[in-house]
Each structure stands twice: as C-alpha cells, then as structure tokens.
Amino acid sequence: MSDISIYDDSQEAQFGDFVALLKPRVMSLVVFTALVGLLVAPVPVHPFVAFTAILFIALGGGASGALNMWYDADIDRIMKRTKARPIPAGKITEGEALGFGLALAGISCVMLALAANVFAGLFLAFTIFFYAVVYTIWLKRSTPQNIVIGGAAGAFPPMIGWAVATGGVSVESLAMFAIIFLWTPPHFWSLALFMKEDYSNAGVPMLTVTHGRKVTRKHILAYTLVLAPVAVGTAFTSIGGPIYLVTSLTMNALFIRGGYRIWRREEAAAEADGYRAEKAFFRFSLAYLFAHFTALLADSALKSLGIGGW
Amino acid sequence: MAITKDHELHRRRFGRNLGLGTVLLALVVLVFGLTIVKVQNGNKLEAFDHQPRVSVLPAPAGTGAGN
Numbered sequence: 030m031s032d033i034s035i036y037d038d039s040q041e042a043q044f045g046d047f048v049a050l051l052k053p054r055v056m057s058l059v060v061f062t063a064l065v066g067l068l069v070a071p072v073p074v075h076p077f078v079a080f081t082a083i084l085f086i087a088l089g090g091g092a093s094g095a096l097n098m099w100y101d102a103d104i105d106r107i108m109k110r111t112k113a114r115p116i117p118a119g120k121i122t123e124g125e126a127l128g129f130g131l132a133l134a135g136i137s138c139v140m141l142a143l144a145a146n147v148f149a150g151l152f153l154a155f156t157i158f159f160y161a162v163v164y165t166i167w168l169k170r171s172t173p174q175n176i177v178i179g180g181a182a183g184a185f186p187p188m189i190g191w192a193v194a195t196g197g198v199s200v201e202s203l204a205m206f207a208i209i210f211l212w213t214p215p216h217f218w219s220l221a222l223f224m225k226e227d228y229s230n231a232g233v234p235m236l237t238v239t240h241g242r243k244v245t246r247k248h249i250l251a252y253t254l255v256l257a258p259v260a261v262g263t264a265f266t267s268i269g270g271p272i273y274l275v276t277s278l279t280m281n282a283l284f285i286r287g288g289y290r291i292w293r294r295e296e297a298a299a300e301a302d303g304y305r306a307e308k309a310f311f312r313f314s315l316a317y318l319f320a321h322f323t324a325l326l327a328d329s330a331l332k333s334l335g336i337g338g339w
Numbered sequence: 340m341a342i343t344k345d346h347e348l349h350r351r352r353f354g355r356n357l358g359l360g361t362v363l364l365a366l367v368v369l370v371f372g373l374t375i376v377k378v379q380n381g382n383k384l385e386a387f388d389h390q391p392r393v394s395v396l397p398a399p400a401g402t403g404a405g406n
Contacts, residue, residue: 043354043355044354044355044359047355075380077372077373078373078376143373
C-alpha cells in the first residue's frame with residue numbers, strides 16, 4: 030500500500046473546500062437581496078416554498094461561483110488574495126470544480142422551477158449563464174467595464190425573488206435590479222483604489238490600470254450621481270414607502286458626498302493618509318445597499334399591518 | 340481477522356462523506372416538505388388524464404350543483 034502514501038493528508042479536499050467553491054460570502058448578499066425581492070412582492074408565498082426557493086437561488090449563485098473559480102484558476106494562482114482558494118491551493122482540480130458547478134447549476138434551476146415556477150427557474154439559469162459565460166469568460170479579461178457588466182449578474186437575485194412570488198417581471202423588480210447594478214461600479218472601484226492588486230500581471234484590465242486612478246475617481250462620482258435618482262425614485266413605486274424614502278434620501282446624499290470627496294482627492298494625499306476616504310466609502314457602500322433593502326422590507330412589513338406605504 | 344479492511348482513504352474521506360450524506364438527507368426532507376405543501380395547496384390535484392373523469396367534467400344539464 031505504498032502507492033497511496035504519496036498523497037499528503039493536507040491536500041485532501043474536505044467538505045469545506047467544496048463549500049468554499051460556492052463563494053459563501055457572495056452568497057450571503059444573494060440570499061439577502063433575493064429574500065427582499067420575494068417578500069416585498071404583492072403575492073404571498075408559502076413560507077416553506079419561499080425557504081426552498083431562496084435556498085436554490087443561493088445554490089445557483091454558488092454554482093456560478095464554482096464555474097468562475099474553474100475558469101479563473103490561472104489568474105487566481107497569480108493574485109495574492111485568491112491564492113488560497115481551493116483550486117490554486119491544489120485541493121480541488123479544475124475538472125472537479127467544473128463538474129461540481131455544472132451539476133449544482135442544473136439541480137438548482139430544476140428545483141427552483143419545480144418549487145416556484147418555470148420562469149424563475151429559467152431566470153436563475155440565465156443569471157448563472159450571465160455570470161459564468163458573459164462576465165467570467167467573455168468580458169472580464171477583455172474590457173475595463175467588466176465590473177459594470179458583472180454587476181448585472183449580482184443585480185438579478187432580487188428579480189428572481191420577485192419572479193418566485195409573481196412569476197414575472199415588473200417596474201418594481203427592475204428598480205431593485207437598477208439599484209444594485211448602478212451601485213456595483215462605485216463599490217468595486219473604491220476597493221480597487223486602495224487594494225493595489227496585481228490585476229495587470231494577471232491580465233485583467235482594471236479601470237485603475239487601463240485609464241488611471243484619476244479617471245476611476247471621476248467614474249465613481251458619476252455613478253453615485255446616476256444611482257441617486259434611481260434609488261430615490263424607487264420610493265414612488267408600489268414597493269416604496271416613507272421609511273424607504275427617508276432612508277434613500279439620507280444614504281444617497283452621503284454616498285454622493287463620499288463620491289465627491291474621492292473625486293476631489295489628489296493621489297498623493299490619498300496615499301499619505303492610507304486611503305482613508307476610499308476605505309470609508311467602500312465600507313459605507315455596503316451599509317448603503319443593506320439600508321435600502323432593509324427599508325424596503327420595513328415598508329412592506331408596515332403595509333401588511335395596514336400602516337405605512339403610500 | 341476482519342474480512343474487510345478499512346483503507347486509510349476511508350478515514351481521510353470520512354468528513355466529506357458525512358457532509359454529502361447530510362446534504363442528500365436534507366434534499367430528501369426538502370422534496371418531501373415541498374410535496375406536502377403543494378398537495379395541501381391543492382395544486383392540480385386532479386387534471387386531465389386521457390379519459391373523461393366525472394369530477395372534472397361540467398355538470399350535465401338538469402343536475403343542479405349541490406343536489
């Protein structure tokens with residue numbers, strides 16, 4: 030039995046390594062936004078069906094994460110942040126990740142179609158295709174606008190949640206999509222400003238590298254300005270309400286102020302104080318999204334009690 | 340002496356197999372739960388099944404509903 034002793038115990042893929050392939054941290058955002066999309070919809074969903082639907086939406090998101098790690102294994106090996114992922118660490122092979130991702134994608138779409146409706150299942154399939162093929166394979170390495178397009182994949186979950194309840198698409202679900210879609214670029218580019226990663230070595234065009242940091246700062250401000258009317262405007266759709274309106278006005282004013290500060294800063298000043306404004310803006314962007322979706326949930330809860338809403 | 344011998348591989352993969360077993364069991368529970376919910380909601384309990392079924396046919400003339 031000496032043949033097996035060449036394998037090192039530490040290299041054996043454990044259950045947790047397969048969980049890591051699903052990008053659990055990204056999954057938590059998917060679960061939250063999909064849940065809000067489902068709960069604010071005007072059609073009630075049986076709690077068990079809702080639970081199952083959210084579970085398989087999350088699994089579908091995980092499947093696209095696994096497919097992303099399969100395709101990006103070569104650049105994950107180069108960048109410090111991603112070196113510890115299961116494939117670069119040598120615990121899972123590319124082929125295993127591909128098979129795992131495809132199998133989970135199939136299971137999650139079919140199960141969502143059975144639990145909720147066929148439209149939601151197809152929508153999830155489209156989302157996985159969009160993230161794994163359109164973003165990861167086609168665009169990530171070819172355009173500095175990759176973040177913008179990839180943001181669409183992250184913006185679909187509340188629409189899927191809405192589709193689980195209603196079986197379709199509406200202004201409200203498109204508004205939730207637009208908020209996340211327009212929020213993603215400033216969120217990521219502020220991260221790119223202070224996380225000076227070697228994207229260029231890995232062959233990924235980042236706006237900070239291709240067009241410079243000054244242009245990136247301008248883009249961040251531009252997106253906060255475009256995002257604000259969309260986010261505030263959502264207050265006047267059927268899912269909006271007074272809580273959401275107040276929250277959105279406050280958060281957008283602060284977000285634009287943060288974007289303005291980033292735009293005004295000179296690179297030397299930013300470097301001198303360790304990118305404090307950029308880091309604060311990045312942290313605030315997380316609070317921004319969380320506050321918007323929590324406010325939608327709060328207004329919908331008040332409406333069900335007969336108070337709040339318009 | 341035992342007829343079967345546990346290979347060292349089995350011990351190494353125990354955690355993985357336990358995890359997979361739990362996931363499969365959870366899937367069974369999930370599908371069962373879904374079935375209960377769908378049946379209770381009465382979704383398509385009786386649909387067209389290639390032969391006329393009295394209970395899904397329109398009531399013939401003369402027999403009032405709730406006779």
